[in-house]
Every structure is written in C-alpha cells, then in structure tokens.
Amino acid sequence: MNDSKSLRSRIAQTVRDIPRSGIRDFFEIVSSREGVISLGIGEPDFVTPWHIREAAALALDRGVTSYTSNMGLLSLRRGISKYVEKKTGIAYNPEDEVLVTVGVSEGLDLAIRALIEPGDEVLYHEPSYVSYNPLIALAYGVAVAVETQKENGFRLTRAELEKKATPKTKVLLLNYPNNPTGAALSKEDVEEIAAFAIERDLIVFTDEIYDELTYDREHFSIISVPGMRERTIYLHGFSKAWAMTGFRMGFTCAPPELTEAMMKIHQYSMLCAPVLSQEASIEALKHAEKDIAYMKAEYKKRRNFIYASFKEMGIPCIRPEGAFYAFADISQFGMTAHEFSLKLLDEQNVACVPGTAFGACGEGFIRCSYATSLDEIKEAMVRIARFIEKL
C-alpha cells in the first residue's frame, strides 16, 4: 500500500498519460545554474503599473476581503464588457455573458470542460501554448493538432483545418497573437477561419490574451465576424498587456447558455476569483492605456532588435507580429531543438525554450522571449552569435 509503485497505479489514467511538461524539465536545468540570461520567460518583465497595485492595496486597507459573486464583481464585469466592445465592436451583457476567472488558464479549463464530452474532437493549432492539449485530455476530449507552417508565418489556414476536420470535430481553439511563434492574423485570415467554423457549425474558443500586443497592425478578433459571436467563447485576461500575471485574473465572454455552463463548474471548483485582484482589475480597465502603450513600445523595440539580430546571424525567424516571442529556426545546425538549447545553455549560459515544448512540430525551433530587459537581450544575442560561430 505505501510502496510508491502501488500509489502511482492509483493515479487516474488520464493524468498518468499526460507527459511531463517540456517547460518544467528545462526550468529545472536552468534553475540549477548561476548567471543565466533567460529568454525563456513567458511573462512581462515589467511590474504591474503602480496605480493598479495601489488599487489592490487600498482595497486591502478598506478591509475588502470577502468572497464576491460567483461571476465576479458586477462593476468589473461592466468594465470588461465596455473594454471588449471598444476593442471588437461586440457587446456582451455584463449580467449573464461575462465571467471573471482565475487567469485565462481557468477560463480555458472551464470552456473545455463545459463543452467537451468523451470522444469530442477539438482542433487546435500547433506549435501552441502548453496547456491546450492536456486540458482537452483531462476532459476526455480528443486533441487534434493542426500543424501551422513556417512558410505561412505560422498563420492557420482553412486548407490545413479542412484536412483535420471530421464529423466528430466540435470545437476549434484559436490563439492569435500566438505563443510561441509570435504570429498574428490579418482580418482576411480570420474571416477565412470564421467561414470554416460557421460552415462546419463549430464552437470556437479564442484565446486572445495577447491582443493588445501587436506591433504592425491592430488585432482583429474573430468575434467581430458576423455569425461568430453566437458560437464563440472569447478568453482574455490581465496577465500580459497589464503585466499582472501574479494577480491571476482572466475573463470569458460568451452567450448566456455557454457562460452559465462555465459558471456551473467555476462556482464549485473556484467559487470566485480573488477579490483584491478583481479590485485591481477594475482600476486596470479604467486607467492603464498609457501604461500599456509604454510597455508595448518597449516590446516593439526589443522585437525589432531580436529579429534583426537573428537575421544578421543567418538564423531564419519569421518577423514576430505579436505577443513577446521570437520563434527562431535552428534546424540548419543539425541538432534537435532540445540539444541546441542544452548546448547553448551549457556553453553560453543563455536559456531559451526548445520548440518541441509547444508540440512535436516545434522541432527545429527555439522560442526566445523578449519580455526581458534590452541589456539582457543584447548580451544574449552576442552570446548566441558566438555560440553558432563555433558550431
């Protein structure tokens, strides 16, 4: 009974089947070293803007320490509704179409669990954010990866979707601007995908957590396409553009039936999002435009720099249009992404994440985050150049 083998055998099969995260593996290696310059960090290097922190502190001082409504504070949901309408032109009723979640992470889990029955197929594009595949598996769904191509700048196309769609396909999960590739979609790209979803009568989950962080053109949301609002769960949160990862704040916008279904799970598994974080988010929606513009301008310079540096080194990399990642093609060096990353860490003390952490088709790529100070990025680029010279 207390030998660990028998304990392991009692763990649910679905959980046992989930492979260890490639990110976690790498994290452990990197953490054991000193003086590493890390391009492996998927969160902003900025602290949360002062006035937002102050709003949380003030709420704490006022003794705001209780549960909130399951859905989240109504004033926050109103703010979210206004924000989303301003960005997309689509209005959601704060009373029954907006749900405040603990990060987009929880929103994803809720959407998937609320919709997926055993055997339902979910189309998602790879390379992708690490949690999609396991969350689908935990809901006994079938995760069907659609591999995006570097030739298309990792933009998802209808033709690729058609190849993987089956009568069992129920949901299409999108993430643009994309982690880990930095790809963003044009309006035309989005319309093409929307037409596919409508024709196949699919539900769409769209993770638009990076929508503020596009550098060459405005983001265009799929919910803005006619006919999409009624079949889409829109997922967003404060982690990235507001630099609020530790507050753990996200939200979903969806038709009342879908919101109610997610609410059912949320009320029993989470009860509500933390009230102090909700108070901070109210402030974030009111007064952070300038902060976001400032951080975005900084990311843009770094994006330019990292892109130009890879080009100069002769390492192909699509020009990242959004989020804060560059996905560089290191296949010419005759190593796997994992080998390359380990050797780079070993010889130059620079950490990046092997593309395979984001799906098998990430082989041959490394993800370099530019959510790190310019000085560090500059030094990292010098070291990478030195590294490949010796290969």
Place this chain on the structure above:
Amino acid sequence: MGEIMNELLNLLKQNALESPGNLAKLLGISVDEVKAQIAEYEKSGVIRAYQAVVNEEKLDASLVTTVIEVKVTPESEGGFDRIADLISRFPEVESVYLMSGTFDLLLFIKGRTMHEAAGFVSEKLATLPGVTSTATHFMMKTYKQNGILMHTGEGDERLKVSP
C-alpha cells in the same frame, strides 16, 4: 518616421554610447539613417553634448551639490537673460533655470565642500548687481538622476523559464 526619430532621441538619452548598429536594429531602420539623423541633431543643436551620469556618492572625494534659489531684479531690456547668462559662465555652476513662482533663477552648483559652495554664494553670487536675495540648499542624497536610478534595487523574481 517622426515617431521613430523621437525614439532615437529617447534611446540616446538612455545610453549615448549605444552603437549605430544596435540603434538601427532597435528602430527597424538602416545604420545610415541612424547616422544621418544623429549628425543632423548634432548640427542643429538638438543634441548639445554627450556626458556620463556619475554616481558621485561612490567616489572617495565626492562633490557637494548645492541648489540655490535666486531672486533678481529684471532689467527693462532682456529681462533675466543678461544676468542668467552672466551666472551661467561661472565654472562652478552646472545648471541654470528660469523659474516661475516665488524666486527667479534656480542654480545647481558643484563644490568640493559645503564651505566652498557657501563661499561661491557670498563672494560671487550675492555681490552681483541685480541679485536681491538667495536661498541655499545642500543636496543630501541622490536617488535618481537624468532618469537613472542611483541605487539598483532587487533583482528579477520571476521563474527563469515559464510557459
């Protein structure tokens, strides 16, 4: 382009030693464009000089910075310009600003000791015709100068690798 050139100035203000190559990469323009624009800024006087921001407190014989509020009688021709120009030419004087409010000129001067600074005020400044009064403040500690924090705080608390 105007916005990019503004960014160029901001980058130079942060680090005047940044190479044209790096500046070009950061701004997404060519090295030649960067060099031409810098030459233009230097020629037109937008860029007046390049200096190091020194943390004086780290030096053994650190200098004392003194801030002086000066009231002067404006002249019918030229107002404050003549006297401000005269004061600006003392080598001890680092900066001179014309201010609104209860006094007229604000000076920053550097001296080796408080005594030296006080000497400057009583012997050179207060005796200038037109100067009606002065108020002298000694600077105790510098937290931030020219946008640069003088004491670097805690490091990066983030996980070294995250999704």
